[in-house]
Amino acid sequence: MNYRHAFHAGSFADVFKHAVLCRILHYLREKPAAFRVIDTHAGAGIYDLTSAEANRGGEWHDGVERLLAAIAAGKLPDNVVTLLAPYLDVIGALNVPGKLTAYPGSPALTRAWLRADDRLIACELEPHAAIALSRHLRADSRIKVIEIDGWTALQAYVPPPERRGLVLVDPPFEENADFHRLSHMLGLAHRKWATGIYALWYPIKGRGEADDLAKRLRRSGIAKILRAELLVSPVSDPTRLNGSGLILINPPWTLEAELAALLPVLSRLLERQPQGGGYTLDWLSGEAAGQTKPKPKAKTK
Template sequence: MLSYRHAYHAGNFADTLKHLTIIAILRHLCKKSGPLHYVDTHAGAGRYDLQDAKALKTHEFNEGIGKLWGRQDLPPLLDDYLQVVARLNPSNNLHYYPGSPWFAAHCLRDQDKLALCELHPTDFPLLREVFRGDMRVRCFHEDGYQRSLALMPPPTKRGLVVIDPSYEVKTEYQTVVNHLQALHKRFATGVFALWYPVVDAGRLQQLEYSLRQTGIKRIQLFEFGLTGNHDLPGMGSAGMVVINPPWTLREQLESTMQWLINAAYPDSDAYWRYLEIAGE
């Protein structure tokens, strides 16, 4: 199904967690001089206009990037995140919000490569235009599952794969687990980051169970929500599952997200959750 458009949700609280995770992973991987490969299975449009009718219909960005824009007291990871967003908004007015590929491109170096997959016929031309002229980037108007698997293992044997589907189809929760297994089989030392929404507690429990059943080691789960009541309609929480996370990731995200909740969501039901799905 191709009805999902991220333009309605760009810059929301779930994007904050997703993009903080991507930045933290890539900054750590870039500490070594060897080149990296970044692969995005559902890259979207690359950047989003927050003054567009789609964004203004939901105003979801007010509960995400809107909580942080203009603040001067941010801890390092959030400050890094905000500086990347600011590059799209040189006038200091919050007009545009980057997609995951933009964050990745601004973390990576000249020697690194990006492979961006997007199947949506409207979003793909926008994605390609955003990265026109960037010789590090290849955009694929293809199924991201198939293309990302074909790219494994990358020549450098170092990299990050981000999997961020829309979950429009209920079977997607099992599809992503199957895909992680296939990727890990070909590239066992790679870092894999899976985004998921919390719209049904039962599906989340099944996702966690299915991940444990894969037998893959070193799986961590990070979850951030505006409410812990998963019986409410809509997406009140979202998370990231990371395979082979940098050893610094848990502490870095935990301290950052606790600061964020205390500073930007006081007197709310916002919460943070960490779970080790599989250890060494």
């Protein structure tokens, strides 16, 4: 396990993933019944953007920093800023105004939106990250940090007692096998808990693995699979991270329209070169499958 999320914290991929995570949390909070979030690959929780790791590639400059600068300059439409508010509020609470030095990972974002009866299970296998995560989330009886293999956790903790909530699966993809694990383990978990919301993250370098994942999911028999992808550059160079995707099972009914508003703005804002960005929003299965046209991809938006 060589992956360290500290190198990538606040990157374009984090902005996209975390903005969507916060939309789902916002939705879950709208009903009084308690919910549970199971974060299978949780990371360290909070990242120091002044650290050597965060500044080695400086990915946060092209992600969260660019986003905050655009908002401060009034360059984003009001409806998009409103949709981003649950995400931006947590970043704002971690930092002094006008100075971005800390970035919240998925468990810190989730913690911010838990109510008294809501619960978070945060799983992290890498020992240093697990210690940091426990330290960042300590003394909160609503949260359990567990040093456990996230794939095992995915089977062990579903269905949750609340029967309401979200499973976030965000593995490091150090090996391409993670693409296969994603669809296989999701299938097993979904059999145990068919009504849960699942959000699965994946990287896009070339199209091959991402398209194969979509094919397997289309054949899985799982109803209601929404796919959202955000590209920051054309996929012509498969050695680079050109974009990232989210597979959303049983998404909140509000999420498709929210993504339709967010994706064009985020892809334009976060693109690496002019006209380099793009996005896809379509149903792999469900009532709307085959009816929603993929939105224009890189270079054709």
